Amino acid sequence: MDVRTLEYFVAAVECGGFTKAAARLHVTQPTLSEAIRRLERECDAPLFHRVGRGVVLSEAGAVLLTYARRVLKDMEDARQSMIALRGFQGGRVTVSAPPALSIEPLARIVGNFRRAYPDVTVVMLPTEDGALAAAAVANAASEVGLTDRPVSADLRAHPIGSNEIVVVLPPGNALSGKGPVSLEQLAGVPFISSAVGTRARNLLDESKERGIALQTAVETPHREAVIPLILEGVGAAFLPWTVSREAESRGAVVLPLLPRVAYDLLIVHRDQPLTAAAEAFVATALGSSPVGGD
Template identity: 30%
Template sequence: MDLHLVIYFLAVVDHGGVTKAARALYISQPSLSQSIRTLERRLNTTLFDRVGRRLTLTDEGSKFELAARRIVADVERAKQQMSAIRNLESGTVDIATFSAFSIHPTVELVRRFRSSHPSITVRISETKGPSGVLSALRRGEAEIGITDLAADHPAMTTIPLCEQELVLAIPSHLATDLPDPLPRTRVRDIPLVVDLVSPAALVNAGDLFGAHNVVVDCAHPTAIWEFVRRGTGGTVVPRLVAEQQMPDAIVIAMDPPVVRRVGLVTRADELTPAAAAFISVATRSTNVG
């Protein structure tokens, strides 16, 4: 059913006849009369009793009036909601990432975005590594992925954000006599608590993991930090995370440095206003600290 027919019907009801309704709608009286007949034909019912020039609602017409007013009200609410979304007064942006980036840069990016757009909700889902991010994007579960750009992202748009220096965060009793920076080959002699499920860790720092030095394979960053604090072993994390989240750990650089390129990944199709705004905020500055 065409919405304009519903609006024309209500105009006739509200103005008490076709003549006044046509004048208010800025259309001709014959055109409005034809529209009402078209509506009745589509509904297979008579909406008005016609006595001379007077129109009165039939019982079916009165019932339809209630439905028509609900339809128009629902459409108006939908228009207002869409306008609010376009104007970034409401809406949601869905982001997919995984444990390696759950703190940095995700937290700072979301903080900046919320500062600029406090009416937008950010929904973050966890995946298993870069392949999980891509799957979430392809399935439409997220519009933006935060991931390691060293991995392959076919048919996607990639937006570089920053580079993370990965460092060794280690309990003090395991750091005795270790140089800073520490040769990578020596990291293989240190017990580590890391997330091996994330392929990003293997792509960038695989030569740090020996046959036996990974003593705990853990996908939860906060648990990893607690293992380090309690002396179970060291871990490999971005320098910023080590310095901000692990104050009791000794932070040691590696030689040669381990650097991870981080960015956003999106599908090539058009983004929602909220997602486009998130990318705009994220790319305003390359310093995501």
């Protein structure tokens, strides 16, 4: 079981088939297929189930995937450390983050980092939510992650600020200028419901469970559609304060909630030595100004 074979295996998983994986790695398909067969013999278990022209992971393959990614990440970390010994020229750092945190604070952190280390490439790995951003770090898909959720004990987490959920209403709404509002004051207001699992969706669902009559006007998994829908007067939405600023700049009414729905923002990494680039990125994040709704 060598590193190159593990690279073939991970590529086959990520590409969903041997043909695309071989093309990505610039090898022939027979070469990649034979390597996977050797790996299956070494593991004494099938790693994939063949489905049509594609493949899906077997149970044994799913177990191996976590370890394979860690091995490849450790090898990349070693390479980056050698680059650091040559004066921190070049190198790269992979950062996972959900959409809201990619806007703020990640964009600002990346800007500060690139100004300090212009030769280092930052690879931004998008995830659906903060929990998946932390999971990407845990399984070595990324080196560093930004999250707004609690993380497991095998990750190191550093607070880098705070955020809060606010209510964003269409321009000219009657509540404009009335300060913090309670959920009860929003009864009867039509709402735009975002993807399941987000903090905003959870707040909307919990409010209804408490008997507060918040109406659902639109359900959409497309986060980029929420602000345009608000501006069109379709309804209100719960959004992170950092995201709400765009809507406010375009005329939407943004009000804090009473009581506040605040939470911490964290930068996380595995509990082991970082590459020089990742260590510098974490230090940059910790030195950046915290965000918040105040």
